[in-house]
Amino acid sequence: xxxxxxxxxxxxxQMGQEVILRCVPISNHLYFYWYRQILGQKVEFLVSFYNNExxxxxxxxxxxxxxxxxDGSNFTLKIRSTKLxxxxxxxxxxxxxxxxxxxxxxxxxxxxxxx
Amino acid sequence: AQSVTQLGSHxxxxxxxxxxxxxxxxxxxxPYLFWYVQYPNQGLQLLxxxxxxxxxxxxxxxxxxxxxxxxxxFHLTKPSAHMSDAAEYFCAVSSSMRTGNxxxxxxGTSLTVIP
Numbered sequence: 001x002x003x004x005x006x007x008x009x010x011x012x013x014q015m016g017q018e019v020i021l022r023c024v025p026i027s028n029h030l031y032f033y034w035y036r037q038i039l040g041q042k043v044e045f046l047v048s049f050y051n052n053e054x055x056x057x058x059x060x061x062x063x064x065x066x067x068x069x070x071d072g073s074n075f076t077l078k079i080r081s082t083k084l085x086x087x088x089x090x091x092x093x094x095x096x097x098x099x100x101x102x103x104x105x106x107x108x109x110x111x112x113x114x115x
Numbered sequence: 116a117q118s119v120t121q122l123g124s125h126x127x128x129x130x131x132x133x134x135x136x137x138x139x140x141x142x143x144x145x146p147y148l149f150w151y152v153q154y155p156n157q158g159l160q161l162l163x164x165x166x167x168x169x170x171x172x173x174x175x176x177x178x179x180x181x182x183x184x185x186x187x188x189f190h191l192t193k194p195s196a197h198m199s200d201a202a203e204y205f206c207a208v209s210s211s212m213r214t215g216n217x218x219x220x221x222x223g224t225s226l227t228v229i230p
Contacts, residue, residue: 004158033218042222043159043205056217091158093218103149104207104218106158 006092006107013082014115021077021110023092031095032075033104034067036060036088043091049075082114117142117208119189121221129229134178134193136224138206141187147209148189149218150180154202162204165189176200201228 005024013019025032034046047057049067066078075094079086089111093104122137140146148165163174170182176199180191189206206221 035220043220045217045219048217093159103161103164104159106151106160108158 004092004094004105004107006090006110008110009108010111010113012113012115015084016081019079019082019112021079021090021092021112023075023077023107024073025075025092025094026096026105027073029094029096029105031055032067032069033093033095034077035091035093035106037091037109038088046077046090079112082112084114087112087114117144117146117219119148119206119208119219119221121204121206121224123224124222125225125227127227127229128196130198131195134191134196134200134226136191136204136206136226138180138189138191138221139187140189140206140208142208148180148182149207149209150174150178150189150191151205151207151220152176152202153205153223159205162191196226196228198228198230201226 007022011019032049035043036046037043045058047061047067048055064080068076089109091109092107095104096102118141120139128134150162151159152162153159162178163172163180165172165182173179178191178193180189182189203223203225205223207218209218
């Protein structure tokens with residue numbers, strides 16, 4: 001069964017550094033998402049992406065965050081200048097088009113640790 | 116606007132006992148509802164989804180959920196808990212927004228199974 005893949009599985013970075021988290025969504029999916037989960041807390045929506053543009057973003061997704069689909073397969077999340085509070089598990093997800101009852105398919109996440 | 120509320124952030128049951136995880140939704144339109152499971156250090160895996168075809172939905176690993184419109188509920192049940200069911204469970208509702216196509220997650224319920 002096709003799956004969403006995320007790399008790296010764990011990323012350690014220093015405060016103020018830029019990080020890029022990478023995702024390969026399921027190939028025929030049209031909607032792409034980033035969520036994050038701070039340790040012990042709920043899954044929080046960051047951004048959704050459709051037709052090569054952001055369709056919705058949360059308050060968390062400020063100017064320090066950006067997303068890109070540079071080619072037909074990758075979907076990236078960039079944090080320009082990381083802060084300690086950006087430490088979290090970041091999940092990429094994708095979804096097929098056509099109906100609103102199609103579920104999200106999640107990757108296994110990238111654990112970002114900002115020191 | 117759509118949202119879900121999960122009552123009980125932690126639930127403990129004995130092995131072999133009934134599992135009941137509660138989820139109530141709020142939606143101005145007919146909702147599409149989902150349950151996801153997250154095992155330690157893993158991504159979110161779809162357990163089951165409600166698509167309006169049937170009010171009682173069967174999922175993987177012996178779980179099922181019943182959609183009750185009158186109670187705006189979509190509780191998750193399993194007749195007999197296994198040790199392997201210990202995980203975090205998330206209820207989610209899908210928004211049929213014009214472009215966002217966003218999922219809204221509950222805060223999660225951590226299930227502990229006592230031997």
